Amino acid sequence: xxxxxxxxxxxxxxxxxxxxxxxxxxxxxxxxxxxxxxxxxxxxxxxxxxxxxxxxxxxxxxxxxxxxxxxxxxxxxxxxxxxxxxxxxxxxxxxxxxxxxxxxxxxxxxxxxxxxxxxxxxxxxxxxxxxxxxxxxxxxxxxxxxxxxxxxxxxxxxxxxxxxxxxxxxxxxxxxxxxxxxxxxxxxxxxxxxxxxxxxxxxxxxxxxxxxxxxxxxxxxxxxxxxxxxxxxxxxxxxxxxxxxxxxxxxxxxxxxxxxxxxxxxxxxxxxxxxxxxxxxxxxxxxxxxxxxxxxxxxxxxxxxxxx
Amino acid sequence: xxxxxxxxxxxxxxxxxxxxxxxxxxxxxxxxxxxxxxxxxxxxxxxxxxxxxxxxxxxxxxxxxxxxxxxxxxxxxxxxxxxxxxxxxxxxxxxxxxxxxxxxxxxxxxxxxxxxxxxxxxxxxxxxxxxxxxxxxxxxxxxxxxxxxxxxxxxxxxxxxxxxxxxxxxxxxxxxxxxxxxxxxxxxxxxxxxxxxxxxxxxxxxxxxxxxxxxxxxxxxxxxxxxxxxxxxxxxxxxxxxxxxxxxxxxxxxxxxxxxxxxxxxxxxxxxxxxxxxxxxxxxxxxxxxxxxxxxxxxxxxxxxxxx
Numbered sequence: 290x291x292x293x294x295x296x297x298x299x300x301x302x303x304x305x306x307x308x309x310x311x312x313x314x315x316x317x318x319x320x321x322x323x324x325x326x327x328x329x330x331x332x333x334x335x336x337x338x339x340x341x342x343x344x345x346x347x348x349x350x351x352x353x354x355x356x357x358x359x360x361x362x363x364x365x366x367x368x369x370x371x372x373x374x375x376x377x378x379x380x381x382x383x384x385x386x387x388x389x390x391x392x393x394x395x396x397x398x399x400x401x402x403x404x405x406x407x408x409x410x411x412x413x414x415x416x417x418x419x420x421x422x423x424x425x426x427x428x429x430x431x432x433x434x435x436x437x438x439x440x441x442x443x444x445x446x447x448x449x450x451x452x453x454x455x456x457x458x459x460x461x462x463x464x465x466x467x468x469x470x471x472x473x474x475x476x477x478x479x480x481x482x483x484x485x486x487x488x489x490x491x492x493x494x495x496x497x498x499x500x501x502x503x504x505x506x507x508x509x510x511x512x513x514x515x516x517x518x519x520x521x522x523x524x525x526x527x528x529x530x531x532x533x534x535x536x537x538x539x540x541x542x543x544x545x546x547x548x549x550x551x552x553x554x555x556x557x558x559x560x561x562x563x564x565x566x567x568x569x570x571x572x573x574x575x576x577x578x579x580x581x582x583x584x585x586x587x588x589x590x591x592x593x594x595x596x597x
Numbered sequence: 598x599x600x601x602x603x604x605x606x607x608x609x610x611x612x613x614x615x616x617x618x619x620x621x622x623x624x625x626x627x628x629x630x631x632x633x634x635x636x637x638x639x640x641x642x643x644x645x646x647x648x649x650x651x652x653x654x655x656x657x658x659x660x661x662x663x664x665x666x667x668x669x670x671x672x673x674x675x676x677x678x679x680x681x682x683x684x685x686x687x688x689x690x691x692x693x694x695x696x697x698x699x700x701x702x703x704x705x706x707x708x709x710x711x712x713x714x715x716x717x718x719x720x721x722x723x724x725x726x727x728x729x730x731x732x733x734x735x736x737x738x739x740x741x742x743x744x745x746x747x748x749x750x751x752x753x754x755x756x757x758x759x760x761x762x763x764x765x766x767x768x769x770x771x772x773x774x775x776x777x778x779x780x781x782x783x784x785x786x787x788x789x790x791x792x793x794x795x796x797x798x799x800x801x802x803x804x805x806x807x808x809x810x811x812x813x814x815x816x817x818x819x820x821x822x823x824x825x826x827x828x829x830x831x832x833x834x835x836x837x838x839x840x841x842x843x844x845x846x847x848x849x850x851x852x853x854x855x856x857x858x859x860x861x862x863x864x865x866x867x868x869x870x871x872x873x874x875x876x877x878x879x880x881x882x883x884x885x886x887x888x889x890x891x892x893x894x895x896x897x898x899x900x901x902x903x904x905x
Contacts, residue, residue, distance in 0.1 A: 301727040391735045391759055395706030402703050407869035408713070412861075416854035416870040419609040426878035427699045450758035451699055546724035553720075561715035562724040570734035 294587050295330035296357075297323060297350075300337045303359055309576060310335070314583070319346070333583060338363035338380055339489070339516060344370070355586045359579050361385065361566075363596050364489045364516065378596040379582035383439065385571035390443030392565035393484050393514045394451075396538035397432075400510050400559050401425055401482070425481070427451040433480030435473065435497070436487025437463050440514065444484050456480070459487065477504035482512065489516035499524040502534045510536040514565045517542040529555050540565040602895050603638035604665075605631060605658075608645045611667055617884055618643070622891070627654070641891060646671035646688055647797070647824060652678065663894045667887050669693065669874075671904050672797045672824065686904040687890035691747065693879035697848075698751030700873035701792050701822045702759075704846035705740075708818050708867050709733055709790070733789070735759040741788030743781065743804070744795025745771050748822065752792050764788070767795065785812035790820065797824035807832040810842045818844045822873045825850040837863050848873040 295315040298307060310316045317323035317331065331350045336342065338358035342365055347353060356371055358380035371378050399405055402424045410416050432448045434441045434457040445455050445467055455467040458476040462469060470476040473496070477483055483505050485497055497511065497520040505511060511534060513520055522543045528534040536557035545563055552560060581593045603623040606615060618624045625631035625639065639658045644650065646666035650673055655661060664679055666688035679686050707713055710732045718724050740756045742749045742765040753763050753775055763775040766784040770777060778784040781804070785791055791813050793805060805819065805828040813819060819842060821828055830851045836842040844865035853871055860868060889901045 302729050304727055305729075387736060387760065388734050391706065392710055392712075394759075395703070395710050395712050398699065398703030399707050399712050402700055403872065404700075404703050404707050404867065404869055405713070405716070407872055408867055411855065411868040411870050412857055414857035416857075418854055419612055421610050421613075421875050422870060422872050423875050423877055423880050424872060426696055426876035428695060428878055447755075447758045450755045451702075452695065546726055547719065549720055549722035549724075559712065559716055560719040561712055562719050562730060564711065564715055564730050564732055567729050567731050568734035569731055570736055572731050 294332045294583075295327060296333040296335055296583070297331045298335045299343075299346075300340055303335060303337060306335065306359065306576060306579070309580065310583075313580070333357050333586065335359060335579065336366070339365050341365040342367065342371075347371075347374070347376070355379065355583070357579055357582055357586075358596070359575055361575075362488065362516065366596070368596055377586060377592055379579075379586070379592045379594055380596050381575040381578040382594055384574040384578065385566035385568065386439035387443045388568040388571045389440050389514050389565040390447055390486075392540060392561070393440075393444050393486070393512055394447045396512050396514070396540065396559055396561070397482055397484070397510065398427070400512075400536050400538045400557070401427065401430070405559060427453060429454050431456070431479055431481040433457065433470070433476040433483045434467075435459070435476070435483065435485045436515070437465055437467075437469075438486065438488065441484075441486035444486055453482075473501055474504050477501045477509070478506075480505060480509065482510045485511070485513040485515045485519050487515055487519065489519050494518050495521045497521065497525075499528070502528050505534060507532055508535050510538065512538045514540045517545065517547075526551070526555050529557060532556075602640045602891075603635060604641040604643055604891070605639045606643045607651075607654075608648055611643060611645060614643065614667065614884060614887070617888065621888070641665050641894065643667060643887065644673070647673050649673045650675065650679075655679075655682070655684070663687065663891070665887055665890055665894075666904070667883055669883075670796065670824065672799075674904070676904055685894060685900055687887075687894070687900045687902055688904050689883040689886040690902055692882040692886065693874035693876065694747035695751045696876040696879045697748050697822050697873040698755055698794075700848060700869070701748075701752050701794070701820055702755045704820050704822070704848065704867055704869070705790055705792070705818065706735070708820075708844050708846045708865070709735065709738070713867060735761060737762050739764070739787055739789045741765065741778070741784040741791045742775075743767070743784070743791065743793045743827075744823070745773055745775075745777075746794065746796065749792075749794035752794055761790075781809055782812050785809045785817070786814075788813060788817065790818045793819070793821040793823045793827050795823055795827065797827050802826050803829045805829065805833075807836065810836050813842055815840055816843050818846065820846045822848045825853065825855075834859070834863050837865060840864075 297317045299319045333355040338360040356378045361382045363380045430453045432453040437457045458470045538559040540561045605625045609628045641663040646668040664686045669690045738761045740761040745765045766778045846867040848869045
């Protein structure tokens, strides 16, 4: 073993973390094919929690003791399986949910107030003197929030400032200022705007299915700032093309990066590359938690933010 | 004279009002060249208040007694001159300022959180697996509001939900929850985001000049949801091209429609075709006030919403 603990960064988009990690650790990158002889050295994996953890990889690392999620979400990690192997799991909760909520409002406004279409019209010379685009008012817009966790509550707080009418649904009753609907389909039928803000796990894959999107309907807008797997994306595309669903604004996708050609010719969509929680304030805070968890773990202290 | 009062609609983009007006009035349209013999019949002008009132036209209409602005703004109307001729002036205040504020937030988020660039990246296949766009957090963003009238206050209320740091400037001290800066340049120097929300009149043409935009600086975003004449647009374009000003998001322009080629190659701009206040809720409310003012005027009752 080297003197400094060795860590293995798993997903390429986490590469920018390397510089920080290298001041304290020996850093290997999975996509560079770390040398086989390093495998006994590696004591922590650095992962994005939405990606499925490669159990075969874990089993090849005899001295691994920590799976450290850079993210808040950790749905790709089989926590019970890790625990059974004596692996600790950390993540970065409570850091970027307000940024994600900000982004959700940006997506709602961009789509609902036709900011994109407006921009295209101005640039294309299609702004006509004898007509004016009239868009829906946000006041009294019926906003349905799927999942009233930290992101969902932050979305609701912002939406209240826009005078929207707010309801929510989640599998469990919670203390809230906004009424809970009896079912997801009921929420979608009522809503003009449906924001997916819940955690993803194996129990709710494809939660936003054909029935939910059809209930949301031809005037409805679906916003997803949570996880791509929560939405049946093939059905979404089909329903947008047929006009059965009015519009969608998506920051997350079944596959990331989502293939560009998948969205060619799909009407009324606003697409952002999973940037909702990636802000100049949140990313350093997530990095800070990652470094704190690594330091605590290697010093034999309790993790700062273990996965519960 | 005909039995029904005759009204003259002045700007072509008000043409959609004709159907409503025709149920009660004889309606002429200036751009269709109303017949000379109708001039004595015309008792009211229907105008968009931001357009300069054609005094020569007014002088050709001997029985004109009302200038009815469909809009809230009336900076194109020389109200003193109208009063001196015995002309009443009405407008539609208090109806769409919250919609305009909603739009301002939409523009801020679209620009600041790179929603447009993100959409282009996804569609263009430029979303890379090994990089993630990191955008500024709205939290603690320094928002400077120019003019703390009804729009400015509504912008501040929304911005507070996004945890922005809010200050303002206007020529007069006002009761407010947010601190007033000593000058506009001082506000611009402090701000990350500068939202123009004041009324336009002859006193503040070009208020947002080269000095103000330079003070806002290369990381700053200028948002204009008020009136195009408030901003020195030639200077704006030059400062964006040189990077002296970071970004702009504009719903209003010196000339409307603004020529598309004026914006070709201008970096970091989001442009919407003056849709801020034109919502499905606001437009009928503005129409309602217009009809109420016309009815009151022709019945000899006080105007519902006279220009003060």
